Amino acid sequence: MGRIRVLDDHLVNRIAAGEVVERPAAVVKELVENSLDAGAGSIEVRVEDGGRRRIIVADDGEGMERDDALLALERHATSKLRSFEDLAAIATLGFRGEALPSIAAVSRFLIRTAARDGFGTEIEVRAGRISGVREVERGRGTTTEVGGIFFNVPARRKFLRAAPTELAHIVRTVAHYALAHPSVRFVLEHEGRRLIEAAKAADRAERIAQVHGRELAAKLVPFDAESSGIRASGFAGRPVDALARRDVQHVFVNGRLVQDRVLAHAIAAAYGNTLARGLYPAMLLFVDLDPSRVDVNVHPQKTEVRFDRSSDVHDAVRAAVAAALSHETAVPHLQDLRPGTGAPAPSASFAAALIRSEAVAEFPARAYGPQGGASAPSLLDEGSAAVDPGRRAVPLAQYKDSYIVAQDREGLLIVDQHVAHERVLFERYLGETERGDVHVQRLLFPKTIELSADEAVVFAAEAGEFARLGFLLEPFGGNAVKLDGVPAFAKDVAPDRLLRELLGEAARTRSAATGAEELRRRLVTSASCQAAIKVNYPLAREGMQRLLDDLFQTENPTTCPHGRPIIFRLTLDEIERAFRRR
């Protein structure tokens, strides 16, 4: 009794139809999925000419008996789906019974398969027609060979890209599946050259090292959390290592590689404002949930999914990734911050803002400032060495009135006080504006400010946003406005300067172009930057402690809203190595 059946028309009509084979990598994907569904412990992929000349996928999975192998080549023949109910909870990667016949229709195709060691069947297909069936010897498993893809469809063949491009897609595909299935051995060879060699790995961390190298693997922060029955686990790249390319993100739902907007948004939300625009962190995300809660039957290549409660999924992923980023291991080491290793350079406008704000008279950031004229503690101060296990970090000293030197359990920390404070203010203020409860400080003497014509235009367009940000403003005839109050945290900044900076930012941003959310983010960033403690500003130990405590309460203590690093660590290990104590 064979396992494979041809689906009835009723069920066929419910399956998202479409083209499965669009390029060599799509063939590799379908064949590798079949091998995984067959329970393979080892999958070897060999390609020639970027997959254009030949693709061979060999596995040691359950294989097929002769009759099943013949049936597998018919349209809508599958062993993975029987009834309409099955469609609602698919646990295998395939289910449509379309891949093999679709691939065989556009190639010189050969499948060699055995359900028991030694008793195999070989079937040859030319452009969709079976041209030979033979008994062969083969160990249990299946080998599928696809030659001359699109040889009989010149119109499609024309669209194949150059071999290196097609090969790059194949490498990504195999890397993806290798990452998702660490317990399976994967090999990828191009014309005899091994591109991926991943022995069966103990866990995902080991598999990442096999596929992407130890160096990258060591920089990733693991996470694993569950909420509302949704498990979100994986590895998150640190913001400071983010790159201007998206292809370092791999997302899997129940082991299936997908591209999904809800998940992409959740990842972006977790990183929030730690990244400069256009930078993407490395991400390996596995979302696992009951198969009945996710519809995988949406897209012909099965790369899109639909969740029954996407907000639950979004929140679970966001929380899991955010937790990873506030984790100690997310703090970069000194060598990670050298120019060119990923940390983005400060933007020109940010540097200009800093120069401008330092040129004006310093203003007291009272919450952290020196109290009663106490000078910063020296390195010789006593009683500063012990780390309270409840704290993350304890200050030891302030260097050049600008950098806090601290220690935690892992080693020494150096913190840039300006960007650290900026991060703290940014998160608090953004939260207040989003909730609509910004603390407003009324001015003792309302200030009349004469705006330039273009400032007046921006103000008229964004008056609502400025009100939300905590500015009490009224038109005062002509281009003048009367300022009655400012956001309390920025009360020590000269109010007209604060307002003008924000108007300038609003003029550059134009909410019509970027959306209201991005405009707000930038205005909040600008205000936080202006109000934050500057460098060359002495702090008392209590102030430093408070700032560190506040910093580690933020969602993202490692990068400022402009994407600059805030902190780095020298581990005890690194220090001991430097002194040859190890």
Ligand code: ADP
């Ligand atoms: P689907 O994977 O959607 O069922 P396919 O056309 O990819 O459809 O494969 C058809 C059937 O052939 C599968 O359901 C499976 O029973 C069988 N099959 C395909 N590849 C393999 C393999 N590598 N090992 C064992 N069985 C396979």
Ligand code: MG
């Ligand atoms: Mg399949």
